[in-house]
Amino acid sequence: MRIDIISVLPELMESPFQTSILKRAVDKGIVEVHFHQLRDWSQGKHRQIDDMPYGGGAGMVMMVEPLDKCITQLKSQRDYDEVIYLTPDGQTLKQSIANHLSIQQNLIFLCGHYKGIDQRVRELHITKEISIGDYVLTGGELAACVLADSIIRLVPGVLNDEQSALSDSFQDNLLAPPIYTRPEEYKGLKVPAILLSGHTAKIEDWRHEQAVQITSDKRPDLLD
Numbered sequence: 001m002r003i004d005i006i007s008v009l010p011e012l013m014e015s016p017f018q019t020s021i022l023k024r025a026v027d028k029g030i031v032e033v034h035f036h037q038l039r040d041w042s043q044g045k046h047r048q049i050d051d052m053p054y055g056g057g058a059g060m061v062m063m064v065e066p067l068d069k070c071i072t073q074l075k076s077q078r079d080y081d082e083v084i085y086l087t088p089d090g091q092t093l094k095q096s097i098a099n100h101l102s103i104q105q106n107l108i109f110l111c112g113h114y115k116g117i118d119q120r121v122r123e124l125h126i127t128k129e130i131s132i133g134d135y136v137l138t139g140g141e142l143a144a145c146v147l148a149d150s151i152i153r154l155v156p157g158v159l160n161d162e163q164s165a166l167s168d169s170f171q172d173n174l175l176a177p178p179i180y181t182r183p184e185e186y187k188g189l190k191v192p193a194i195l196l197s198g199h200t201a202k203i204e205d206w207r208h209e210q211a212v213q214i215t216s217d218k219r220p221d222l223l224d
């Protein structure tokens with residue numbers, strides 16, 4: 001998988017890909033992540049990428065030309081499955097979206113800033129708009145990292161068996177059941193006996209019942 005990330009602040013996104021599981025995915029060559037400084041596509045010595053909105057109003061708008069040039073150049077080099085704009089008015093990120101994106105080959109992420117991007121960029125290039133939640137960040141960079149993390153961990157070969165994504169919360173629309181490790185008792189709190197029984201089938205049933213119960217307590221909307 002290849003992910004191209006377009007941003008005015010690419011340095012903000014470096015460390016997540018240089019640490020832990022994402023770093024291993026990159027080092028193993030399973031995923032390539034390329035950052036593109038949008039200012040490299042702007043004109044003039046000020047490397048301007050934003051301007052005032054037509055019709056007035058607060059905030060600046062990211063200009064169509066640098067974004068169009070950057071995306072057009074990338075598209076001339078390979079076919080992209082999706083060109084994704086990170087924006088609070090996009091569809092809310094869900095596990096099902098991460099699952100779908102994890103089986104794609106080439107993705108572009110566009111990080112917005114200021115008031116957002118000129119509408120014509122959406123019309124020319126954007127195939128998906130994703131929000132990571134109903135709140136506004138200073139820019140799309142942290143959202144791009146969240147989206148990349150949720151996708152990359154699902155790409156075959158990235159997680160080992162012990163970290164398997166199949167038992168994650170949300171993978172079957174259920175939250176995960178409680179988990180325990182040693183010691184068997186701590187400050188009077190005991191590990192449920194069933195987990196020590198060695199009865200694999202009964203343990204699976206117990207975990208499923210717990211998952212249903214916890215989901216109905218904390219997130220009943222997921223069961224609808």
Ligand code: ADE
Pocket residue numbers: 086087088112130131132133134135136137138139140143
């Ligand atoms: N940019 C600013 N806020 C955002 C959000 N909630 N999700 C995605 N991109 C954003």
